Amino acid sequence: MTDTEFDYDLFTIGAGSGGVRASRLSSMMGAKVAVAEEYRPGGTCVIRGCVPKKFMVYASGFGKGFRQAEGYGWSADNVSFDWATFRDAMNAEVDRLSGIYSRNLANAGVELIHDRAEIVDTHTVRLVNEDRTVTAKNILVAVGGAPNKDWDLEGAEHTITSNELFHLKKLPEYIVIAGGGYIACEFAQVFAGLGVKTCLVYRGDTVLRGFDEDVRVAVHEGLKASGVRVITGTVFEKITKDEDTGKKTVFLKNGDELIADDVVFAIGRDPYTKGLGLENVGIEVNDKGAIIVDEYSKTNVDSIYAVGDVTDRVNLTPVAIREGAAFADTVFGGKPRGYDHDTIASAVFTQPPVGTVGLTEVEARKKYGQIDIYKSTFNPMKYALTKERSPMLIKLIVRASDDVVIGCHMVGDDSPEIIQAVGIAVKAGLTKAQFDETCAVHPSVAEELVTMKEKWTPPELKAAE
Ligand code: NDP
Numbered sequence: 001m002t003d004t005e006f007d008y009d010l011f012t013i014g015a016g017s018g019g020v021r022a023s024r025l026s027s028m029m030g031a032k033v034a035v036a037e038e039y040r041p042g043g044t045c046v047i048r049g050c051v052p053k054k055f056m057v058y059a060s061g062f063g064k065g066f067r068q069a070e071g072y073g074w075s076a077d078n079v080s081f082d083w084a085t086f087r088d089a090m091n092a093e094v095d096r097l098s099g100i101y102s103r104n105l106a107n108a109g110v111e112l113i114h115d116r117a118e119i120v121d122t123h124t125v126r127l128v129n130e131d132r133t134v135t136a137k138n139i140l141v142a143v144g145g146a147p148n149k150d151w152d153l154e155g156a157e158h159t160i161t162s163n164e165l166f167h168l169k170k171l172p173e174y175i176v177i178a179g180g181g182y183i184a185c186e187f188a189q190v191f192a193g194l195g196v197k198t199c200l201v202y203r204g205d206t207v208l209r210g211f212d213e214d215v216r217v218a219v220h221e222g223l224k225a226s227g228v229r230v231i232t233g234t235v236f237e238k239i240t241k242d243e244d245t246g247k248k249t250v251f252l253k254n255g256d257e258l259i260a261d262d263v264v265f266a267i268g269r270d271p272y273t274k275g276l277g278l279e280n281v282g283i284e285v286n287d288k289g290a291i292i293v294d295e296y297s298k299t300n301v302d303s304i305y306a307v308g309d310v311t312d313r314v315n316l317t318p319v320a321i322r323e324g325a326a327f328a329d330t331v332f333g334g335k336p337r338g339y340d341h342d343t344i345a346s347a348v349f350t351q352p353p354v355g356t357v358g359l360t361e362v363e364a365r366k367k368y369g370q371i372d373i374y375k376s377t378f379n380p381m382k383y384a385l386t387k388e389r390s391p392m393l394i395k396l397i398v399r400a401s402d403d404v405v406i407g408c409h410m411v412g413d414d415s416p417e418i419i420q421a422v423g424i425a426v427k428a429g430l431t432k433a434q435f436d437e438t439c440a441v442h443p444s445v446a447e448e449l450v451t452m453k454e455k456w457t458p459p460e461l462k463a464a465e
Pocket of ligand 1: 178180183184203204208315316
C-alpha cells in the first residue's frame with residue numbers, strides 16, 4: 001500500500017486509546033504506520049485517568065467494605081491503609097499496561113517514536129527532540145486533552161490536578177477539590193474513603209450538571225453521606241502557601257478559609273492542541289481549541305484527521321477507540337464509516353457509582369413532550385445487615401408515543417456493570433413492555449429494571465392533574 005512519495009502512509013500523533021487503535025488497525029490493513037508519543041504509550045486513560053483512578057476507587061472502597069463486614073459478623077479491628085504501598089502497586093500496574101501498549105503496537109508492525117511531533121505542513125511533521133521531519137500521506141491527530149487550571153487565580157501555582165494525584169508523596173490529611181464534574185466527584189469520594197478530610201468546592205448548587213436531576217441529587221447527597229464537606233455557590237479567590245509547613249490556605253469568594261495539604265483543580269479538560277502546529281495548515285478549531293471534524297473524523301485539511309478528546313465530541317475512552325477504528329476502516333479498509341455517537345452508556349465512579357445511558361428526564365420532556373417515568377429508590381439487600389445505608393436509584397425514561405425506553409439512570413453499587421447491559425437494550429430501542437417480558441434475576445438490585453410497574457409523576461404535574 002505504501003505510497004513511495006511519503007515516508008509513511010499514516011503518521012499518528014499521540015499513543016493514547018484512539019491513536020493506538022487507529023494505528024494498529026491501519027497497519028494490520030497494510031499501511032506503513034508510525035506513531036509519536038511524547039510521554040508514555042497508553043494516554044490519559046491508562047497513565048493518568050480511568051485505570052489508576054479505578055484502582056483508587058477500589059482502594060478507597062475497602063474502608064467501607066470493612067465496616068460493612070462487621071454487620072455480617074466479621075471483626076475488622078486494627079485495619080490500616082498504607083498509601084505508599086498502594087501507590088507503588090498502582091503505578092507498577094500502570095507501567096505494565098503501558099508496556100503492553102508498546103508491545104501491541106510493535107506486534108502490529110507500527111513504529112513507535114518516543115518524541116513530541118508537531119505539524120509542519122499538510123503531509124509533514126517535525127519530531128522535536130530528534131530535530132528531523134518525516135512525511136506521511138495521512139496525519140492523525142490523537143493528542144487528547146489536558147486538565148485546566150485557573151491560571152488567573154492568585155496562588156494557582158500551589159494547586160495540582162488529577163495528573164498529580166496518582167503520585168502524591170504522602171496521603172494528605174486535608175484535601176480541597178474545586179469542581180463538580182466527573183473528576184471532582186470521583187476523587188472527593190476516593191479521598192474521603194481513604195480517611196482524608198475532604199472538601200469539595202462547587203460553583204453551582206448540585207454536582208454533575210448535565211446528568212439526570214435525580215442522579216445529581218443522589219450523588220450530591222452521597223458525597224455528604226461519605227463525609228465530604230460540600231461547599232456550593234462559590235469558587236476560589238486566592239491560595240497562599242506557608243513555606244514552613246507546606247500547608248495551603250484557600251480563600252473562597254464567600255469568605256470561608258480552608259487550610260489544606262493539597263488543593264486540586266478538577267474544573268474540566270481542554271484539547272491538548274497548544275504548539276501542535278495546527279495553524280501552520282489552517283486546521284479549524286472551535287472556541288475551546290477542539291479540532292473540528294466531519295463524520296469520518298476528517299478535518300478541513302484533506303490529509304489530516306483527528307480522533308478522541310482532541311475533537312471534544314464525547315470525551316470517553318471507548319468512544320476514542322471506536323472513532324480510531326472507524327478512521328482505519330475509512331482510510332485504509334475501503335469501508336468509509338463514521339462512528340455513531342448516539343446513546344452511549346457511561347459511568348461515574350463515585351461511591352456508590354452512577355450508570356447512565358440515553359436521555360435525561362429533562363432532555364426527554366423537551367424532545368418528546370409526553371414521557372413516562374419509572375423510578376425506584378430502595379436500600380439494597382446487602383445493607384439490611386449493615387449500619388451504613390447506600391440507597392439505590394433506578395430510573396427508566398419511556399417515550400409515551402411508542403413505549404420505547406429512551407433513558408436509564410442508576411446510582412448504586414454495580415451501576416456501571418449493570419448499565420453496560422441496559423445500554424444494549426436502550427441502543428436497540430427496546431420497549432418498556434419488552435423489558436417487562438424479561439424474567440427477573442432474583443435476588444438482585446438489577447431486577448428492578450424489569451419489575452417497575454407504577455408510573456411516577458413529578459409532584460408539579462400531579463398537582464396539575
Ligand atoms: P467536567 O466537565 O465533568 O466538570 C467540570 C466541573 O468544573 C464542572 O462542575 C464545572 O462547573 C466546574 N468548572 C468549570 N470551570 C470552572 C471554573 N473556572 N471555576 C470553578 N469551577 C469550574 O470536567 P472534569 O474535569 O471533571 O472531567 C473532564 C472530562 O473527563 C469529563 O467531561 C469526562 O468526559 C472525562 N472523564 C470521564 C470519566 C468517566 O467516564 N467516569 C471520569 C473522569 C473524567 P459547572 O457545572 O458549573 O459547569
